Amino acid sequence: MKKERLNNRMIKTGFEQLTWLFAACLLLLNPGCVKVEYSKIDDPAYLRVFNNLNYVQTLGSKDNKVPFFCMLINPVLDGNGMPTSAEIVGDFLDQRDAYAPPYPSHIGTSTSLNNPEYPGKENVLVGPILNGFDLSSWAQVPSGKIRIMFAYRPKNTVPFFQLENQLKKDILIDTVLNLTSKEVYTLHVLQKDFVTKRTGLLLREEIFQKLPLSDSLTYVNFYNMSAKGYWEADKSLKAEDYLMASFQGGMKDEMNVFLSLYEDQSNLSARAATIPGFKGKYLANVKLNTTTSDVTPYVSFPIWSGKTANGITTNMWQRFDFFVPGMDITNNPFYEASTDNGGNWVSVNCLQNGKVRMTSNDNAAILPNLLVNIHSGVNNPKTFATVNTVEVVNGRVYLTTIQRKYAPPIY
Amino acid sequence: MGKVLFALIVGLQLLFFAGCKHDDLSVPLPNENIRPAADFVKNNYEMRLFYAALKKTGYTEQLNGAGPFTVFAPTDEAFNRQGIYSTTDFDKMNVDSLKKIIGYHILPRKLMVNDMPSNGVDIRYATLTGPELYLSRAAFNPNGGVENELYIDGVEVIRKDVVVANGILHLMDNVMKPNFNKTVQQWLAAHPDYSVFVQGLKKFNLWDQLAIGTTFTIFAPNNKALEDVGITEASINTLETGKYIGDRLFGAYILYGRHFFISDSQVFSLINNNGAYNYFLKNDSHYMNFGGGKLYPEFKLGYSLTLRSGNTISDVILNSVTSNLTAKNDNLCSNGIVHHLIRGLVTPEQAIKK
Numbered sequence: 001m002k003k004e005r006l007n008n009r010m011i012k013t014g015f016e017q018l019t020w021l022f023a024a025c026l027l028l029l030n031p032g033c034v035k036v037e038y039s040k041i042d043d044p045a046y047l048r049v050f051n052n053l054n055y056v057q058t059l060g061s062k063d064n065k066v067p068f069f070c071m072l073i074n075p076v077l078d079g080n081g082m083p084t085s086a087e088i089v090g091d092f093l094d095q096r097d098a099y100a101p102p103y104p105s106h107i108g109t110s111t112s113l114n115n116p117e118y119p120g121k122e123n124v125l126v127g128p129i130l131n132g133f134d135l136s137s138w139a140q141v142p143s144g145k146i147r148i149m150f151a152y153r154p155k156n157t158v159p160f161f162q163l164e165n166q167l168k169k170d171i172l173i174d175t176v177l178n179l180t181s182k183e184v185y186t187l188h189v190l191q192k193d194f195v196t197k198r199t200g201l202l203l204r205e206e207i208f209q210k211l212p213l214s215d216s217l218t219y220v221n222f223y224n225m226s227a228k229g230y231w232e233a234d235k236s237l238k239a240e241d242y243l244m245a246s247f248q249g250g251m252k253d254e255m256n257v258f259l260s261l262y263e264d265q266s267n268l269s270a271r272a273a274t275i276p277g278f279k280g281k282y283l284a285n286v287k288l289n290t291t292t293s294d295v296t297p298y299v300s301f302p303i304w305s306g307k308t309a310n311g312i313t314t315n316m317w318q319r320f321d322f323f324v325p326g327m328d329i330t331n332n333p334f335y336e337a338s339t340d341n342g343g344n345w346v347s348v349n350c351l352q353n354g355k356v357r358m359t360s361n362d363n364a365a366i367l368p369n370l371l372v373n374i375h376s377g378v379n380n381p382k383t384f385a386t387v388n389t390v391e392v393v394n395g396r397v398y399l400t401t402i403q404r405k406y407a408p409p410i411y
Numbered sequence: 412m413g414k415v416l417f418a419l420i421v422g423l424q425l426l427f428f429a430g431c432k433h434d435d436l437s438v439p440l441p442n443e444n445i446r447p448a449a450d451f452v453k454n455n456y457e458m459r460l461f462y463a464a465l466k467k468t469g470y471t472e473q474l475n476g477a478g479p480f481t482v483f484a485p486t487d488e489a490f491n492r493q494g495i496y497s498t499t500d501f502d503k504m505n506v507d508s509l510k511k512i513i514g515y516h517i518l519p520r521k522l523m524v525n526d527m528p529s530n531g532v533d534i535r536y537a538t539l540t541g542p543e544l545y546l547s548r549a550a551f552n553p554n555g556g557v558e559n560e561l562y563i564d565g566v567e568v569i570r571k572d573v574v575v576a577n578g579i580l581h582l583m584d585n586v587m588k589p590n591f592n593k594t595v596q597q598w599l600a601a602h603p604d605y606s607v608f609v610q611g612l613k614k615f616n617l618w619d620q621l622a623i624g625t626t627f628t629i630f631a632p633n634n635k636a637l638e639d640v641g642i643t644e645a646s647i648n649t650l651e652t653g654k655y656i657g658d659r660l661f662g663a664y665i666l667y668g669r670h671f672f673i674s675d676s677q678v679f680s681l682i683n684n685n686g687a688y689n690y691f692l693k694n695d696s697h698y699m700n701f702g703g704g705k706l707y708p709e710f711k712l713g714y715s716l717t718l719r720s721g722n723t724i725s726d727v728i729l730n731s732v733t734s735n736l737t738a739k740n741d742n743l744c745s746n747g748i749v750h751h752l753i754r755g756l757v758t759p760e761q762a763i764k765k
Contacts (some may be wrong), residue, residue, distance in 0.1 A: 034670045059688045062532050063626075063670055156528075235722070236690045 001012045012098060039125060044140035045065045045179035045251050046127040049118035049187045050096040052225065052393045054198065063206040065152065067094040067259040070160040071118055072149040073141060080169050083151065085159070087304035088141060089213065090118035091160045099354055099368050102386065104137050113157050124264055126183070130209040132404040133183065143181035150189060177203055184209055190292045191394065193229035204293045208402060217300040218370050220388040224285040226250055230394045231343035238395055246339045246346040246363040247396045253288040258329060263306050265317040265351040270359035275305050275316065280329030303371060314381045317351035317369050320390065337361040348397050367399045375409040445576040448482050449474035463498035468510040470517070476576030479521035483563055485583040491740035508705060514540035515589050521578050524548070524561060524571050530682045532675065542591055547674060547680040558681045564674030565649040565741030567712065588742045595629055595744045596621035607634045608664070610647050615657025615666065627747035628666040630716060632755045639668050640755030645671065647713050650759060658694040661761035666701070667693050670748060673714045676703030691722070697729070698722040711737045718756050729757045
């Protein structure tokens with residue numbers, strides 16, 4: 001009897017406690033309710049911006065102005081021509097990274113405000129999935145005519161509009177672009193002439209999302225967006241960066257690109273076994289162009305061509321040799337580790353994450369593998385074909401990889 | 412059971428309260444004996460000459476005032492290197508120019524090492540006199556490793572972050588040598604020690620550009636240095652300008668368009684693993700390697716120049732000079748910097764036109 005009463009009491013208090021808990025939750029929930037205003041851009045165009053004006057902090061270049069910008073779209077100016085606000089602000093725009101990944105994954109571990117591209121680390125509305133391609137590295141911007149400005153800013157962590165007034169007046173570029181709704185654009189800030197130091201923009205309307213591309217081929221196109229007169233200029237005027245190896249001195253205005261595919265990227269040697277049929281195979285011709293925005297044709301290679309490729313994963317890696325017309329890997333007169341070739345021969349190895357050093361004597365810059373190996377579904381790793389752009393700018397080479405949306409991993 | 416527990420708890424509470432009695436609680440008072448900047452300098456025998464200069468220029472009262480200040484105080488040894496050995500030596504100097512130079516060693520702000528940008532090169536701060544000084548701080552190597560070196564106008568800071576009541580004091584290994592509105596041309600003209608060099612520059616039409624121009628770094632050989640390579644006042648008079656390449660014979664000492672303190676080379680070798688700078692002489696095929704750093708065995712800043720007949724490995728070295736008179740380098744002028752070179756680079760025979 002006593003036990004039963006106790007039980008009843010316990011049930012009762014349990015119920016009371018629950019009621020109280022519920023009431024307390026309601027109290028907490030009420031102030032937590034806010035109406036979220038989702039931002040929306042009607043008729044957007046998709047824009048990705050790269051700052052190709054590169055710099056290295058060296059003794060010779062210590063007095064040069066650092067190309068570190070704030071990008072302003074449709075800025076509002078005061079009476080003195082100083083920007084006071086803007087519709088879209090891409091602050092802390094630093095020189096671009098050697099690798100522009102398919103997803104803005106560099107946000108993940110970064111503790112720096114400096115942005116290697118726009119939108120990059122910015123928290124803005126991004127593009128949708130178009131024809132399977134995930135455009136989360138492209139920001140939505142209003143279509144039609146937009147005014148765009150690139151303002152020099154000091155390299156610190158103070159947001160542009162909080163800087164002192166005299167620091168907000170140094171504008172590098174102020175121009176108007178015409179963007180079509182639902183099109184995909186990449187915008188490059190470039191040096192167009194190495195002697196006069198003239199800079200400018202290059203707006204490219206991308207077409208990859210409109211092409212019928214295969215899932216078992218990797219596509220790549222090449223651009224030479226170097227400044228006029230760069231490769232001819234004296235070495236003492238160029239920034240030294242040993243990681244760029246043969247690219248440091250630049251390459252000639254017209255080059256042929258040859259592709260070699262290697263079997264195994266765990267073997268860090270350019271003398272290792274290549275895949276039959278893919279040793280110095282002619283791929284494309286690339287000409288210096290900083291004025292017209294034509295997309296150069298995509299060329300492709302099969303991703304399952306290696307001996308160890310099994311249709312799920314492959315360990316293959318790529319090497320691109322750029323030779324002046326008339327020269328190829330069979331009549332190459334230079335020693336394999338020769339980096340200073342007068343712009344006649346430059347090369348780049350694309351393997352692993354691009355942060356490795358070759359063990360063989362080699363003259364190549366190193367970039368990440370064009371193929372993406374990642375855990376997807378039950379396969380870890382699974383190899384994905386990608387669409388790539390290799391851009392040569394002065395003494396540097398850049399890789400942009402675009403990937404289709406893929407299945408999430410199953411653990 | 413419950414009652415016992417209750418009694419125990421109450422008892423414990425009582426004990427707690429009793430334990431909280433602190434009759435003789437006392438907080439240490441802040442030290443009121445930290446000295447202001449000028450008094451601190453006065454009381455340090457390592458800085459006697461600097462204190463004499465402060466007194467002579469009337470800065471002592473200001474430096475004992477409210478502040479905040481940052482004082483870059485040269486040691487007595489630093490003044491000795493400038494030929495100032497006793498406090499009376501300041502009496503021979505013009506008080507106004509001394510005041511400008513001493514004021515250049517003081518910032519009207521508090522600047523600790525941690526407030527300076529890491530790996531910042533040529534960061535400028537306004538001084539009490541007005542003109543800006545150039546500060547470079549090597550803080551880390553991008554490949555890993557901590558560095559901790561600080562240079563101001565090319566002078567090494569040998570003791571950092573000394574806290575005084577109204578600011579911060581940093582101890583300098585040399586006296587800074589700002590020349591304010593003087594150009595490199597005026598500087599060279601005012602130093603008779605370099606008269607043969609000046610005469611040569613004039614003879615080969617290299618002189619006038621130094622008054623205008625943009626920026627120069629000049630490695631100036633004194634008369635003794637040029638005598639070592641067979642150039643004297645008399646021999647210049649007999650030289651036929653048409654026969655010699657002036658841009659090599661005297662132009663070799665001019666680095667165009669650059670603004671290098673010797674310490675820049677040291678800073679870049681710490682933060683970028685490369686403190687060298689190589690360049691072709693203007694209007695000539697000859698190639699110069701410049702590099703600075705701390706020289707063995709004193710580990711004081713110095714630099715070396717190596718002149719080659721071209722930029723390939725097979726080209727001949729004409730001459731190589733290592734100049735280690737730290738105190739005579741880094742003369743900051745309005746359009747560049749003048750360094751002292753202890754030995755000449757090019758003999759007249761090496762500059763004959765072919």
